Amino acid sequence: MLSRLFRRFATTCPPAGRELGLLREHEDIAKRHARVHAAWAPHLAESRKTILETAGRCPQRRRALVIGAGDCLDVPVAGLAKLFGEIVLADIVTSAEVRRWEKKLRGRVCGVNWDASGALATLAAVRETVTAGEAPEIFARADPGPPPGGEADFIVSANCISQLGLVPGHSLPAQAKDKALPERCAKAAAKRHLDWLKARPGVRLLLADAARFDLSPDGKQLKKETLHERFGLPKPDRTWRWNLAPIPEWSPDFHRVHDVGAWVFQPTAP
Template sequence: MLTEWLTYLTTDCSTQARRLGYLRESIGIRSRYRRCKPAWQAHLENSRSALLDSLHACHSFRTALVFGSGLLLDIPLADLAKRFENVWLVDIVHLPEVRRAARRYANVRCISLDVTGFLDRLDAISVNNLDLPTPTIFLADQAVDWVASVNLLSQLPLLPQDWLRKSFPEINEAVLEEWGTRLMRQHLDYLAAFAAPACLIADMEQTTYGQDGDVVEQADFAAKLGLVQQTLAQWRWDIAPPGEIAPGIGRFHQVAVFTVN
């Protein structure tokens, strides 16, 4: 608890990211990882391998752009730093240990950015105007030779939706749901707009189950997004073994790898 509080105080991140809960979430992921290490191991190894496999599509190795780099748990940073001239780690929050890990490599840079553009629009957003600008950052950079979006897609709408619920209680859930789907689709379109090959690792489904393994709740992101193209690999991520979320309750994700472009 004390470590978490210290991290909260010492992390360099924007006021808005703190206000919306991104820093709290990031610290929460770190704590959950520490509790659930064995259950996460296969998922993290699969993610790192999938990213390295996807490098076969690259023709040159100038800049690697990684969206959702987070705690770097699923990122083969040493290999990327060796292969590319530059590695740019993009996330809303970079905890101090992540910045320290990045500093070990002269060619790795942490970039703090909300890939949806939501935080920059907080003051302009209203019930009648929930539109977000189409992301274009980095698209014009000809040196970007590889792009990765790593276990980020399904996370994109969550905290913005919480903020919208609190700020505009009059918005109904169906509108928020549709808005969240649009946000995720916008990210997919953004990846597709790069000239470089992009590797997408994302949750396809989230299943919450009870004591007898019976399904309590299911979210099907693939169906919502119409993600029908062939996946390169798929696996189950036991993100919350029974007891982690609530007594007797567990949760797993079905994760898939896609190539975009």
């Protein structure tokens, strides 16, 4: 109880992020992790390993930027600090865990409340009246601006791309009459994020959902959806399983499982 209160007190999120449901989503992720941490452990370990392996291939090591740092569950902060002079942990929500890393590695780690979509302030200002046609356009045209802390030698987009438009899309009143609106916001925000990422000069690692499965209690595949193609992404460089929501977390009838993909974008030669 006390630790939950401390977490809440130490967590910061700008008003637009709160109004569009991102603080609540952050808290829900933390609660789910507390319930099913054993099921998530192999995925989190694989994410951290992939981040460090890719970081080790960076020719320059002044600054690393993690987008969607959250509670740093999948982010090897100590390992990155051994390789890079400065680590920027960016998220619309800055968590108590990020504040802890800032204190532990003072001057080397910096937490920043940063909107990777560039759309949240604009969208929050028109939340009540925005139409289902206008909202995805706001994501498509948004400009996140330069990376927080300046250009980085290594950027990790840490399992956040599918959330950028989806969570705010669900918070819009216009969604009541158009159930497909969150999905269209998700697509527009993800495309914008990819274009932004591709325009950066350093090594970039995208960690994102590649496919979603529903599995029966005895492990039979009931449903499969490929996710990365929606965002115009090729096949990932590698994938692994994430037991996101074991029975009864999502449904009493099936386990919800993801294939997580890793895509590495190398700098193009000058």
